[in-house]
Amino acid sequence: MAYNLLKGKRGIISGALDENSIAWKVAEKAHEEGATFVLTNAPIAMRMGEINKLAEATGSQIIPADATSVEDLENLFTKSQEILGGKVDFVLHSIGMSVNIRKKIPYTESNYEFFQKGIDVSALSFHKMLAVAKKLDAINEWGSVVALTYMAAQRTYPFYTDMADIKAMLESIARSFGYHYGVDKKVRINTVSQSPTKTTAGSGIKGFGDFFDYANAIAPLGNATAEDCANYCITLFSDLTKMVTMQNLFHDGGYSTTGVSSEVLSKFGIE
Template structure:
């Protein structure tokens, strides 16, 4: 990551980031940026991710941050995680949920033929885990008043993206949990939000069938272009800081303007060329789509 100005937005704060895997992951970049903005942090992931990821390297980059093994889909693990966090770090000012997984996508099963056991696992790991983290953080009195809880979402929670499959359902659940928890946490000035990020080349994102096409399309449809993992982390700093003390229950789009666009000139020109070129239309499977007379 290139050296950039830092502003001390999280100076004196403490937090934990769940789910960072390697340098490509948004959770990793959020952890590094939080540390550089002055926070003391802890890092958490499942045991398998710690074996195959670069957690020790991330810990070193973040001032030898404590690393806590936790499967966020298991009550006992989450309970133990927060007990350990409180012992090693103390009460925290932010929690970052950067967790997502779909075996159905990994195995490329069509949405109409989902394995329901895997589907339930997708919902549990990618959605319900946020509820579990917040609930056990409260039970263990780990969150300070005025804290910020942040999870990562995607626009497929609200619109259909064919190959995003059951992860779209999981992100819908994630955002619903944010809305349901919002008023309950607000009693203590704690806010909870999601960031809906552009398609990003992470280990998880790259596993989605046709991801490169999805990425290119989004980039053409975004006035400012796709946002990178680093740029997402930079934006997240404002959401974790006191600058956003009155922002809660929001799904915050960080996508170069994609979510507000109907069409862009490049996409209109591309569609026109394809629909009027029979050979090209056939090559990409659009021969049945014809321009209106």
């Protein structure tokens, strides 16, 4: 059911790779709720994904952009306003990559060039995106920016290696930039800490399947799906949450505040 929560709103959605990705679901939901938007991703990711199919289904245009390039981001925000007919009201940052994880390098043996690449792609890109938007005055007052994160920024998950540190930086940028953008333009900035989700990126992490099942057994409501996350992001883009900013919002079925569940204890023979 649609509620017209984003009727008349314009936006930019990054990171839609395929129909399993959260950004893809956000785009579908934003379209259902009446928004118009542009889609963006790195050129290499676009070659790997099916973004053209999403653009056709949502009546959207695609602007390729390397989120680590200020020049590309300036082009993204400038062209988006031309295409959409004005400033944007919402932006989704759904960008994450760790070369160390891809190459299965242990955290204590991290390759620092790979580490820095991960920081640039997954965290600094958020700062660059916000800085460009602010410089160009590209987001309307009371606009909303959301970045996707994971609770490894707060707790240690050995398999998440350097991405844990990178997500912590991402969340800090949301708080720090959220203050300045809020004071100057009333733009709100939040991060959503999502459950383990069976996306292309998530499934590439070693042991992801076992951990997905573990988190599902801990969370009272079970793991939140990509579609659930999209619904939550839509509420954050809407005017219903206009006073929410600088927050890291857990969207994980209660996992983050549950110590242990009866289901997990039963696996150890504890009643």
